[in-house]
Amino acid sequence: MEPVTISDLPMTQEELVAVAQGTPLVLGEPAKARIAASRALLDEAMSSGDAIYGVSTSVGHGKDTRVPREELEQLQQFLVASHGGAFGPLLDRTVVRAAMAVRVCGMARGGSGASPAAADTLMAMLNAGVHPVLHSTGSVGAADISPMAGIAQVAVGTGTAEFRGEVLPGAEALLRAGIEPLRLQGRDGLALISANGVSIGHGALVLARAARTARAADQAVVLSIEATRGNPSGFSAPAAAAKPYPGQVAAAAHLHELLKGSQLLTRDGPRSVQDALSFRVVPQVHGAFREFLATAGRAVDTELNSASDNPLIDVESGSVLSNGNFHPMVLAIAFDALRVALVHVGQLSERRMSHLWTAVMAAMKSGPPPGNRGPAAAPGMQLRYAGSACYTELRLLAAPATLDSTVLDVGVEDHATGAMLSVRTTEQALCLLEDLLAIEVLPAADLLRVSPREHSVPGPRRFSGSPRRRRPAQDRPRTSTGICGNAFPETRRTRPARGRGSPQVQR
Structure with missing residues (x-):
């Protein structure tokens, strides 16, 4: 099966539907370069000591609370673990796959500051058939945070996923698929959950x-x-x-x-x-x-x-917005x-x-x-x-x-x-x-x-x-x-x- 490649051209809805229905997804070199450049700019901004929402500060009403450097990785883990609350009928597998592909495409635009490993892990899950089990009620429409957190939880080795017709703990599904759990760094946790993958x-x-x-x-x-x-x-x-x-x-x-x-x-x-x-x-x-x-x-x-x-890691202007x-x-x-x-x-x-x-x-x-x-x-x-x-x-x-x-x-x-x-x-x-x-x-x-x-x-x-x-x-x-x-x-x-x-x- 010919894979869908995310590269310089915009991804089409037809390509997205194809991935949702089982077509593999790959990143072209230009997309990989944009992800790497965005991450490099985020690393530079973090080294400056400036306040960066959701990276060196907490989130929501805690936006002005600084997070100590030694706790930054723990913050990203906390964001993924604490935002997955949802209930109701399960989302169809095609919707889950589409949501994962949308997030990879968004990262490939170069504004997320996510690590290349975050995009690679989502693609590996898609192509191996590791599908997080997501409930349908949880998002209010200011990013699909709850279901996207459900995807992120599987990526880091927690949560629940379906693999080859069997519902498994996320860690077991990754193990059977031969995928290493993602170690969250920089802004990875927030980049994975603060997106509208399901809606799109x-x-x-x-x-x-x-x-x-x-x-x-x-x-x-x-x-x-x-x-x-x-x-x-x-x-x-x-x-x-x-x-x-x-x-x-x-x-x-x-x-x-x-x-x-x-x-x-x-x-x-x-x-x-x-x-x-x-x-x-x-x-x-x-x-x-x-x-x-x-x-x-x-x-x-x-x-x-x-x-x-949010924040936008804008490589062209060299700013975090x-x-x-x-x-x-x-x-x-x-x-x-x-x-x-x-x-x-x-x-x-x-x-x-x-x-x-x-x-x-x-x-x-x-x-x-x-x-x-x-x-x-x-x-x-x-x-x-x-x-x-x-x-x-x-x-x-x-x-x-x-x-x-x-x-x-x-x-x-x-x-x-x-x-x-x-x-x-x-x-x-x-x-x-x-x-x-x-x-x-x-x-x-x-x-x-x-x-x-x-x-x-x-x-x-x-x-x-x-x-x-x-x-x-x-x-x-x-x-x-x-x-x-x-x-x-x-x-x-x-x-x-x-x-x-x-x-x-x-x-």
Whole structure:
């Protein structure tokens, strides 16, 4: 397997996702040189006797308390040991790997002052498959300190890790992998824990999934508009060009591509001159989803390739600067906004189900079609109320995660971003949206079956057939790995584990 190399060029989200899914990671010579130069500048600053936050002083409200030189290494050990408090379901292995890769990338920007050994240890753990066991609740979004401390604890030979399917004490996992525990020096402890590895890494995984969901949403719409003989004029290139948001143009183009060959594109194909808004404004709503997907993507790219350490060890200016770059505010708000856009996609889907229900009821006035008996004849109709419940749950997740921070540490830490929560909630919302879209596919397939006629669109024929070729809908669990995984198999990739057991790589 060709490794991903961190060198002069920015790391891409695609490369990060590849590492999260098991691709090895290596550092190029330019990255190694930046890490070494940053560490050398920190050593020089330490020798001057100046106060350096978290190195020669304590942290938080103890920022002005000097630490004796003979206790500096002990301070770094204390920071790692004392900041790992977290609870709740375990993070998926892919998220853990992504977080580790993000921290290595951040060190490679040259602003952390971390030792080369710290980056080498994280890479060795990644490439050997030593995965710290991390809980999901612990970060308030002013750096993911709790989960990153969990990674650091394993690196120094404490904590808990999964290795080759077995959960072990960190020291034992390192021993079996042939990795020497890291000895913390200089700023290594603070550099390992004061970073947003989980928020950024998980964010990249969520965005990769959201991009696939955006296309699946278009597919569900095309099946529904075909089943109801809707009017696709709003999907045309001239209509999109008249209001040229890139996301709207992309959505309209994909919808039009999916409808290629459809009778709906002929003069006499549509039933009406225009449809209800849940059909007609799809390019605008799905376009908005794509717009905020792009906004969140830019935030992840920037965070991934930034030097976000405090203090910043700035080699170019030769200075050590206290700052707030650990605060991923743009990323956190971007995921909050993405969730609102995502819920609007779900709202249209739920509204279209009502039109499908009405059409199926009208078509079945004379009784069920020949050859179909029992509830299994209309699985989509059975799930209509479940779809409504799903949308209600989805709508609740639109509430912002970024506005409810508390005041911590004697008033010093009086703001937080909620970034990790915002990303995690967005993933939960994606699960529900995917379920909702898959439920929409089923009544559309029911309608095509009870009102048979010629349909010439390859996409709708495939989707309307696929749910019935698998086991009946009422026998599948209402989860994204059940309903949505059957209707839209492409959305299965990088699905999160939802339990409390050891995380598993999602393949």
